[in-house]
Amino acid sequence: MKVEPLGLPGVFLITPTAHGDARGFFMESYRRDVLLAHGIDIEFVQDNHSLSAQKGTVRGLHYQEEPMAQTKLLRVLLGSVYDVAVDIRRDSPTFGKWVGVTLSAENRQQILIPKGFAHGFCTLETNTQIHYKVDAYYSAAHDRGIRWNDPAIGIDWPVTEAEAVLSAKDATLPMLKNVNSWTL
């Protein structure tokens, strides 16, 4: 299992080792000790699984406010996504900066997104399923979001505004400059 920094502090790209044979493959998809060896000490408490039926589905940009902020460890079970993490820590030298990576069932790579980051993804194929671990429970009261295509962030998404498939909630999320209620 390879763990590499991914452009912003605390964001990592994880590449498990797959053992292929005539039946298919086997891989360890999560090793606490490997993450610990890279100084990543996280106690995951919840696993999530979602299906996005249509290609071009955009979910995000989401985060939970303190004290329910979440670290996320995400991978793709079926299909592929362009996955993005945005630094939303106001006191960070990289505030407002983003990093993106393509994760797929084929490349089996994972992204680790720390607390203090907003997260979103765009599906690159129909029927894409993702799985992710989080280290704080879901709390609707702490659930927050920022508009996926906020020009001030400027994410280079693989879809246009006309192509993106969004939830009603995500389509009306505030721009980063108008988010003033967080406690990150």
Ligand SMILES: Cc1cn([C@H]2C[C@H](O)[C@@H](COP(=O)(O)OP(=O)(O)O[C@H]3O[C@@H](C)C(=O)[C@@H](O)[C@H]3O)O2)c(=O)[nH]c1=O
């Ligand atoms: C995230 C979440 C949602 N739900 C419920 C709330 C709602 O009724 C339904 C769908 O929720 P959402 O529309 O927020 O689902 P979704 O848009 O997939 O939200 C997810 O997006 C990605 C980008 C993330 O980073 C995740 O942390 C999460 O925010 O599922 C839970 O019960 N537990 C959870 O942990």
